Amino acid sequence: MSELLNQRLRRRLAALQDEGLARELPRIGRRDGVRYELDGKWVTGFCSNDYLGFANHPRLRPSNFASLEENSAGATASRLVAGDLPAHRAAERSLAALVGSDDAVLFPSGFQLNVGVLPALIEPDDAVFSDALNHASLIDGLRLARSRPTILPHRSPPGESDGPTWWVTESIFSMDGDTAEPAQLREFSERGGMLYLDEAHSLGLFPGGAGFARHHAIRPTVLMGGLGKAFGLAGAFAAGSHEVCTWIRTRARSFVFSTGNAPALAEQARLAAELLAGPDGEERRARMWSNARLLAAALERPPPVSPIFPVLIGANQLAVTVSRALLERGWHVQAIRPPTVPAGSARLRLTVTADHEEAQVHGLVSALRTLMQQFGLSLADSLPPIHPH
Structure with a gap:
């Protein structure tokens, strides 16, 4: 049977080659x-x-973190089991402070975050609006959620809606390099909408190490912060209220069922947040x-x-x-x-x-x-x- 699979994949790979869609590292x-x-x-x-x-950055090199207090290469388990270490908690405090939120939850990747957090927070009867050019991780997260989203024309805001309403969008869009409209994001949040803002490509690019939201005085319900762009590292974090972050730690499957970030990476994230907010940043x-x-x-x-x-x-x-x-x-x-x-x-x-x-x-x-x-x-x-x- 494995040869049948190989034959099928050879045909499909050849088709991708013909379409100019083949990929290689x-x-x-x-x-x-x-x-x-x-x-x-x-x-x-x-x-x-x-x-x-x-x-x-010379201060973020892995060799600088070889003697962490934890003295462990890995977290050893899900953070809900035995993997919650001081480095994780310190990083989350620093990241929450950077974006001006009450709390933050560290994830191994932005994709893992979005496919876990969106299904954990969105309820079946919620109205959900998603920008047409959102990242694949946001699209897949909404597919796993229990409410079918309305796809908005790029950079368009949701209209008025009864009941709980989500707007899922990026701040800086990763492929077009354009931005959401700050006034629209702010108005949506101020009228009680739940804004899920992906700041993967904007965090750290504004004064004080801020992202797009803090720079424009926008308060998202959930902010996704990427650590693989301006931070120069890997991973991501979700930021929001204590209640939001507690629920994420409790019910986001990609957090609950994953080993915690390596403590060295967590400490790198904490230090990078400090550097982003300082003169070097x-x-x-x-x-x-x-x-x-x-x-x-x-x-x-x-x-x-x-x-x-x-x-x-x-x-x-x-x-x-x-x-x-x-x-x-x-x-x-x-x-x-x-x-x-x-x-x-x-x-x-x-x-x-x-x-x-x-x-x-x-x-x-x-x-x-x-x-x-x-x-x-x-x-x-x-x-x-x-x-x-």
Whole structure:
């Protein structure tokens, strides 16, 4: 029977190849900031989510946490069994303080968080509204919940609704790099709506290490904070009231039935929250936003609202071809294709960080402009459709 499965998968993999949807892992070796070896060749990357360069921060290196008080490589069990350690509790206090919430719950990943927390909190009779371009983890979490969501046009708010009403959305959207409208989020929350805000790509990018919500005086019912972007680490946390977080610890299946985060990672998260809120974080944010403005100007685009710059190509295989041509010239920018983005909107997703240099930004755009012209494409027409508020 296993050979039947292998035959089936070979056919399906061949079909993906024909459709320009085959995927493979970039074989990255040694890394030095935004420069790293890929298949043995040194390249400059413009596709990571390490917006502030914290993945290479000297104080966050794993070797610094080898002598933790816990003296354990792992949590050993679910935190509800025997895996709740001082490092977890300290990290949760720091993360809650960073986003201005009463409490926070640490998870091994953002995907694991969203597919556990949404089903735990949403009741069958709740009205649920979800942005059309929400991340796959939010979509899958809502599929596991007991209320069928209404899909909103991108960046549109829910209308008036009787009874408990949820609005599930990202603050900075991971593939388009645009944002939700702050006034709409604030108004929804203030009229009693339950706002579930995914801040994976916005946490840490605003003054004081704040995310989009705190920067714009928005109080979500639940805030999902990612640790794999500006924090430069891995994992995520849900933040909210003491009641919300207690319920999550009690009923979110992906928390209840998972081993706790490694204590070293929890301590890294605590320290990263401290660094994000301090002078080092401010200096790195200033560099990141300066580089984002530089890249926006080089691409002849409006002032940026995020460090994410999609370059729309359209056809899957053409996006792969342009990506490979850039790689041959020393620039690593991944082609993003369905199902990550809607059909017909394959793109290059450029991201800029605090660690990029001005010459690197100009070098990338020069190579990209030449290749776009070579393939009959235009940078002027490469921005995804702009969605009104």
